[in-house]
Amino acid sequence: MSERSEDKAAEPAQEKVWKSGSRLERLLAKGEFVVCGEMAPPQSADGSVIERKAENFKGFVDAVNLTDNATGIVRMSSIACSALAIEQGLEPIVQMTCRDRNRLALQGDILGAFALGARNVLCLTGDHQSMGNHPQAKNVFELDSIQLVDMVRRMRDEKVFQGGDELKVEPRIFIGAAENPFADPLEFRAPRLGKKVAAGADFIQTQAVYDLERFGKWMDMVRERGLHEKVAIIAGVLPCRSARGLEYQKTSVPGMSVPDELIGRMKAAEKPEDEGVKICVEIISQLREIEGVRGVHIMPVMWERILPAVVEQAGLLPRPEVGDEG
Amino acid sequence: MIVGKAKPVEEVVDMVQGYQRILVVGCNSCVAVCMAGGEKEVQVLASALRLAFRAKGREVQVEEAMTERQCEVEFVDTVRDKVEKAEVVVSMACGVGPQTMARRFPDKAIYPGINTSFMGQPEELGVWSEQCGGCGDCVLDQTGAVCPIARCSKRMLNGPCGGAQNGKCEVGNDTDCGWQLIYDRLKAIGQLYRLEENIPARDWRTDRDGGTRRIVREDVRA
Numbered sequence: 001m002s003e004r005s006e007d008k009a010a011e012p013a014q015e016k017v018w019k020s021g022s023r024l025e026r027l028l029a030k031g032e033f034v035v036c037g038e039m040a041p042p043q044s045a046d047g048s049v050i051e052r053k054a055e056n057f058k059g060f061v062d063a064v065n066l067t068d069n070a071t072g073i074v075r076m077s078s079i080a081c082s083a084l085a086i087e088q089g090l091e092p093i094v095q096m097t098c099r100d101r102n103r104l105a106l107q108g109d110i111l112g113a114f115a116l117g118a119r120n121v122l123c124l125t126g127d128h129q130s131m132g133n134h135p136q137a138k139n140v141f142e143l144d145s146i147q148l149v150d151m152v153r154r155m156r157d158e159k160v161f162q163g164g165d166e167l168k169v170e171p172r173i174f175i176g177a178a179e180n181p182f183a184d185p186l187e188f189r190a191p192r193l194g195k196k197v198a199a200g201a202d203f204i205q206t207q208a209v210y211d212l213e214r215f216g217k218w219m220d221m222v223r224e225r226g227l228h229e230k231v232a233i234i235a236g237v238l239p240c241r242s243a244r245g246l247e248y249q250k251t252s253v254p255g256m257s258v259p260d261e262l263i264g265r266m267k268a269a270e271k272p273e274d275e276g277v278k279i280c281v282e283i284i285s286q287l288r289e290i291e292g293v294r295g296v297h298i299m300p301v302m303w304e305r306i307l308p309a310v311v312e313q314a315g316l317l318p319r320p321e322v323g324d325e326g
Numbered sequence: 327m328i329v330g331k332a333k334p335v336e337e338v339v340d341m342v343q344g345y346q347r348i349l350v351v352g353c354n355s356c357v358a359v360c361m362a363g364g365e366k367e368v369q370v371l372a373s374a375l376r377l378a379f380r381a382k383g384r385e386v387q388v389e390e391a392m393t394e395r396q397c398e399v400e401f402v403d404t405v406r407d408k409v410e411k412a413e414v415v416v417s418m419a420c421g422v423g424p425q426t427m428a429r430r431f432p433d434k435a436i437y438p439g440i441n442t443s444f445m446g447q448p449e450e451l452g453v454w455s456e457q458c459g460g461c462g463d464c465v466l467d468q469t470g471a472v473c474p475i476a477r478c479s480k481r482m483l484n485g486p487c488g489g490a491q492n493g494k495c496e497v498g499n500d501t502d503c504g505w506q507l508i509y510d511r512l513k514a515i516g517q518l519y520r521l522e523e524n525i526p527a528r529d530w531r532t533d534r535d536g537g538t539r540r541i542v543r544e545d546v547r548a
Contacts, residue, residue, distance in 0.1 A: 099480075103527065125487050128479050130497045139480070142535075146484040147527040162527060180488030185509050188486070188521060195484055195524050207488055254489035254496035 019156065019202060020174035022119035023091045024063045026322045028203065028232045033288060034295030035316050036093065036205065036234055037061035037307050039085070041076040047084050049076075054088035056304045060311045061090075062319055063120055065205070065297070068095040072132020079109060083116040093176060094118045097126025098143045103151065103162050106143070110152055114171035122176035122205060123148040131254075146199045149177050153200025175200055180207040181218035182257040190221035197231045204231050205297045208238035208249075211257035212286055219290055228292025235287045236297045239280040239310050243267040246276075277309055284314040327356035327447070328420040329454045330440040332367060335374045341437040342414050348375060349389045349412035350439065351405055351427070353396040353419035360454055362440045363418030365392055371418065371439055396423030402430045409434060444476070462532025462539065468520055470511030477504030483525040 018025060027034050037057050042049035057064045066081040082092035094113045096106065113121065125145040129137045143151065151162045152175050159167045177196045181189055193204065209215045215235070222228050240246045243266035250258035262279055269275035280298075287293050296314075300307050311317055342348050350372045358364030372388045379386045389412060391405040396419035409415055409431050417424040418439040427436045444456035459475030465483070466473060475481050479497045486505030489496025493506045512518050530536070 125480055125482060127489065128495075128497050130479075141480040141482070142530055143527050144480065144482040144484050145487075146524055150524065151527065178488060183486065183488045183490045184492060184503070184506060185486075188509055191522055192484070192486075194522065199524055255491050 018172075020119040020172045022063070022174045023322050024093070024120050024203065025174045027062055027320060028294060030320070030322075032062075032295075032320050033316070034062045034232075034234060035060070035311055035319065036063050036065060036295065036297040037304075038065045038067060038297065038299040038301075039081070039304060040067055040070070040301070041078065041081040043073070043075050045076070047076070047080075050081055050084040051088055053304055054085065054090055056307045057090055058088065059319060060308045060317070061298070062295075063091040063093050065093040065095055065122060068097045068124070068126070069100060069132070070095075071127050072099070072129040072134065072137075074133060079113045079116065079118065082113065082118045086117045091120070092118050093120040093122050095122045095124060096148070097124045098141055098145065098148055099126030099129060099139050102140050102142050106148060107151070107155065107161060110155060110171050110173065114173060119172065120174045120176060120203075121152060122178065123152060123201075124178055145177055146195050149175055149196055149199040149201050157200075174202050176203045176205060177201040178206065179204050180255045181209075181215050182207055182211060183255040186214070186217070187221075189218055190225055190227065193222060193227055193231075194225055197227055201231050203234060203294075205234045206236045207255060208236045208299055209283055209287065210238075210246075210249075210262055211259055212283065214257055215287075216290065219292055223292055232294040233292055234295040234297045235290075235293050236299055237280050237283050237287070237310075238299045238301060239303060239306050240266065240276040241303055241306075242272050242276070243269075273306075277306060277313060280310050281313045284310075284316075327359055327445070328442060329360045329444055329446045329456075330357050330362040330420055330442045332362055332371065332418070332440050333438065335371065335378060338371065338416060338437070338439055339375065339378045342375070342416060345386070345414040345435075347387045347389070347411065347413045348416060349391060349405075349408050349414070350375070350416045350418060351391045351393060351396065351409075351423075353417075353423050354392055354394050355397075357418065357420055357440060360448070363420070363423075367440075368392065368418055371416070375416075393419070393423070396420075397426055399426060399430050402426050406430075459533075461530075462536075463528065465525075468525065469508045470515060470517065470520075472504060472507045472511050474504055474508065477502070477507065479504075483528065 039053055066078040068078040078095045082094045085092045123145050129139050154160055156170050156173055159170045161167055179193045246263050246266050249256045266272050266275055284296050350368050352363045352368035368390050372390045375388050389408055391408045393401045395401045414435045416437050416439040417427055421442040424436045424438050445458040446454050446456045449455050456476050458473055461475045478485050479495050486503055490503040493503055495501040495503045
C-alpha cells in the first residue's frame, strides 16, 4: 500500500461530523468533564435580568439551562431568554416541556430556537401545572419527553416534520433529556433511560443528587446496559442555603431523595450557606469518581450568585476553550 | 359507568330563578348507581329547591320524574306529560341527558343539575375514580389493562415521569401513579418487556382532537 493511499484512507476519519456543533457537544467529544448551570428566567418582562444574571455564569459554566415555566410558574420563555443569553456570550440549553405545547408549537419553537442560535435543547415532559401558579390551566401533554426526543431527532437527522412533510433546513440540535434516578420504580429507571437513548438523546441531565447511594445503584444499572457509552450523563446538583430548604426538598418536591444526615449537617452548621456549598462540592467530587458521569449540572435555585464559588471550590476552573479543530 | 356529582343547590337555584313550575328529572342508569342523579337525589334536590324558594318568600311548584335512560329519546318520551306542564326542566342525568331532553323538547328550557365527571368505577363505598379516557384508540393491551390516558396525570405513553415516588403521582391528593400501576401489572403478568419498547406519538384524531365524534355503522343502520 502506498503512502498516498494511506493518507487518503486516514482523511475522512479526522473529519468529525457534528450533530449540532454546540460547545457542549464539542467539549463532551473532547472528553472534558462539563459544567452546566441552571438559570431561572424572570417572572416579568424585564430582559435585563438575564444580562445581570449572566455574570454568575459566564466563564463558570460551559452551557446554561433556561427553564421553561418550571414547576408550572410562568416566567419569560426559555427561547427568548436563550437568545438574550447568547447576546451575553453564554451557550444556552433551551428547556422545552410538553405541558404547554402540542407538536405544532413544539416544532415551531425548535425551528425558531435554532434560528436564534440555540444549539442545545432539553426535552422534558414537564411538571404538572397543579404545582404552579396557574393550577386552573388546561395542559397539553400530547407528547411525552421520549416522543419529543424522537421528534427532534427525526427533524434533525431525517429532515422530516412529525407529520411526515419534508424539512428543507433542519435544526441541528444537540438533544438532551432528563432522568430522575430517585423516582420510582427504581428498577425501571435505567430501562427508561434506555428508551430515551433509543429515541435519540445525546445527553442526559439528572435530578439533583444528594443520595449518592441510590445514584450509584442507578449508575450500576446504567453501566450494565452500556448506556453510559451511548449518552453523556450529566449529574444534577443543587447547592442548598438552609436546613429548612433542604427539608422542603425532601418532603415537598416530588421525586427527590435527601439523606437525613445532610439535613443534620445543615442544622448543626454555624454558617449554613457555607455548609451548603461544602456539601455540594463534596457531592461533585464524589460524582466525578463515578464511571459514566460526564459532567455536572448545577441548579442554584434562588441562589444563582453562589454558582461561581461552587465551581471554583469544586476545582472546575478554568473552563476549557473549544478550539475550531473540534 | 359515567360518574357525576350533584351541583351545589345555590347554583341550581340561580338557574331556575324566575320560574314557577320546575321539573327535576333523574336518570336510572349510571348516575343513579353513583348516587348523583337517581330517584333519591331527585327527591333531595326537589325538596332543597322548595325550601330555598320558600326561604326567599316564594312558593314554587317542583315536580319530580325519573327516566330509565335519559340518553335516548324513547325513554325521554316517558316523561313528556310532566315536561309539557313544567316551565323549566332540571336534568340530573349526565351531560347527555339534558341534551337529549333539549332535542326532544326544543322549546323548553333545560338546565343541568349535576356535573358529569368521568368514566370510572367505585373504589369503595363513597369513592369513585376515573378509569377510562375515552380516547377512541384503546391501548390497554400494551399497558396491562391500566389506562395511561386516564390514570397518568400527564397522559404519558412512556412513563413514569420523574415525579413518581412511593407509587404516588406528583399532583398529590393521594393519586396513584398510573405508571406504577402499569409496572406492577405488567410484572404480575410477565410482560415487563413491553416497557422497554418506545410507544410512538399517537394520533389524537380518535380523541376530541379530531372534532366532535360520531360513529356511523352501516351494518346496523335502518
